Amino acid sequence: MQLELSKEYLERLETAIEKRDEAFIRESMDGEHPADISSVLYELDTAQSKYVIDLLPREVSAEIISSLDGDTQRKFLKAFTSAELAELIPYVDSDDAADLLNQQPVKFREEVIALINDAETANHIIELLHYDEDCAGGLMAKELIKANINWTVVQCIEEIRRQAEDVEKIFSVYVVDDEDKLLGRVSLKKIILARAYTRIADIYEDDIIAVESYRDSEEVAEMMQKYDLETIPVVNIQGKLLGRITIDDVVDVITEQAELDQQMMSGLSQPEEEDDGVLTSAKARLPWLLIGMGGGLLGARFAGFFEADIKLIPAMAFFIPLITATGGNVGIQSSTVVVQSLTNASFLGNSFYNRIVKVLLVALINAAVISTLVFLFNILTGSALQLALVVSIALFSVVILASLMGTITPIILNRFEINPALASGPFITTANDLLGLAVYFGVAHWLYNL
Amino acid sequence: MQLELSKEYLERLETAIEKRDEAFIRESMDGEHPADISSVLYELDTAQSKYVIDLLPREVSAEIISSLDGDTQRKFLKAFTSAELAELIPYVDSDDAADLLNQQPVKFREEVIALINDAETANHIIELLHYDEDCAGGLMAKELIKANINWTVVQCIEEIRRQAEDVEKIFSVYVVDDEDKLLGRVSLKKIILARAYTRIADIYEDDIIAVESYRDSEEVAEMMQKYDLETIPVVNIQGKLLGRITIDDVVDVITEQAELDQQMMSGLSQPEEEDDGVLTSAKARLPWLLIGMGGGLLGARFAGFFEADIKLIPAMAFFIPLITATGGNVGIQSSTVVVQSLTNASFLGNSFYNRIVKVLLVALINAAVISTLVFLFNILTGSALQLALVVSIALFSVVILASLMGTITPIILNRFEINPALASGPFITTANDLLGLAVYFGVAHWLYNL
Incomplete structure (x- = not known):
């Protein structure tokens, strides 16, 4: 069944598009899953894709468009008139329709909504557009089945x-009451197994987990993961049923969040997509590079105070990268573990102390191993004893300090509700470079002036 | 409904456990969701948790145990006898039961299986234990409803x-044939709406997406995400229906994979959990630190060749951290973007060239900005023109080279089916440090000897 995304097929398809060979296109895509057709469209340009989309049945086209990721979707929809889009909208779920329209310029969006034939669909979309994209209301769809508690099966x-x-x-x-207040749920399994005139009131489950429309989408994802839900109803503060969120939308939230965290850890200041333009990419990368640059220049000024020392013992300079790199590596390791544990488990205040003790112990072991190995290496390769001592003492201290900093920074950021992933990135690296230099030159100054 | 995880409640609970106050424990946990009770147990020690678990209804205890994460589960189950565990097993789904037993020592596992009352359950588990945990067979559960195509509704x-x-x-x-070969599916909705004597053959959908039992779990996750499935049937190579995978298990796969990638990017050689022991943590962190150390020592040896240069112009040493840090930052940014695009989209060979061109353009812009700023800073703060030139030329080259390396390394690793996240970690950092030093001293040597 699966459309094979081969170079051969793509070439034939491009030729077919060029020759306006509708038969080949319709035939080769007939019965294919919209997600598979999407993969093909990703390889075509906008005009080619638009030509293909227009040949497909509307429900398939609608599905494909709603499955495109944000950026591609925005660019692609520029090829549509408001009337064309209005015809497709009723074929997608209300949440996808709202997401799609949210990306459009206001005027175009209003035109599309005005042109939607089905009044209920239009109203649903207008309601959903009010919600912020990153909250439960922004994730929910209006399509759901509700039954009054007084009904029969x-x-x-x-x-x-x-x-x-x-x-x-x-x-x-x-299951809702006369005021649409959410009371519970009945599984389809129960409906199938119940007798026709059983009352819903007698078979529904009343311990239902629901989420308020204003909740953050990450919170929704956590709840659905925690309770293994494939769908969660959304209510307003009065408990009135507004819509439902399905797990597929939440899976997307989880994946995007993981990517954003990774990007933040890597010092990308804005979400960067593979197909962003050169300038956008450059801009996303520059801020952290500039911070790193500032740190580097500050480090250079700082090292300048020790010019005399370096002139006297140029070998000191050789070990600068070792010191700064080790500090950076240790800091990133520590902060990653802490960041992940912050998102995974809720921990109460008292474990902070245990955490620090454990971090210190781990750091002590690794600091001892590394500084000993480096000391032996330096002695064996003929470095002066004093220099070998300076390097190893500095390394030892840097490992301990960087561990502490990598552990404490994300915890503090988290307390102030700043994304702790920020700490694992260039911030830690830059701060550790400065810290490493300070410790190194400090130890050197102290040991050489004994 | 949700159990409030407050310090007060925990203190009361601990007192209740101490005093063996069964009534309080049973009452405060009655009707609570197993996931909420789990959160409470995470704050208790093993003996306390065991005492609480024994007081709960078996289906609740079973659910709680199967929801614990790998490490905690393994430790906690040491408190159980094989008979106790065998009593709980029938209350959890076969996939969770197999995961749980997979973590146990072979002898204990065999004892538990021998003690399970229900022969079908035992057989299911034995079958599932044959599969590797990271493949579709290891994720699937045996519990499913199947109907012969010749049946009526x-x-x-x-x-x-x-x-x-x-x-x-x-x-x-x-829907299966007489040989249990998977033919399709019928939704419960269709069953509810169909007439009693409609034949399944007339209402089932035959374009069903299934997965072979040997497929990698990441592949399963990708498929379910791509096609928005909440469940996927698992078949053997003959197409016989073996089991089904539900989305909640796949959500766990996605989350774990994201965490593993993050850890790999941060230079943790084994998955590290917050509750690992000190030695385990130290061991997980050491390998990459040692590689970083090796790189640092190599760098030091290399810099040693330029001892005369440093003695002559000690100020050269000041800028070493700036050069290495910038190289590291640029390399990590580039590789993260590439790694994410490798997991997201399938791209054909021809875009490799476009990618490199774009990377080069982005790198050129950022290299120009940074080296110009650093040049101006150095001149304004009174550095010698020649030194300022050396630093900025080296910076410029390092940004370009690190971008290329950060882009190409993950693509190459991916071609050889090695996890490209590895490239974003200390490997890139260490390699970039060496590269940076080489360029810096190279440029210096060349410019000063003009």
């Missing part, structure tokens, strides 16, 4: 039948 | 009723 099945076309995937039916 | 509902207790969450019914 037969009435509930009637409602499922009525909504069957709009709600593609049904995991469970939400 | 009524027969199918009978099967659901029969299995209702074992299969907690039903998303759809898998």
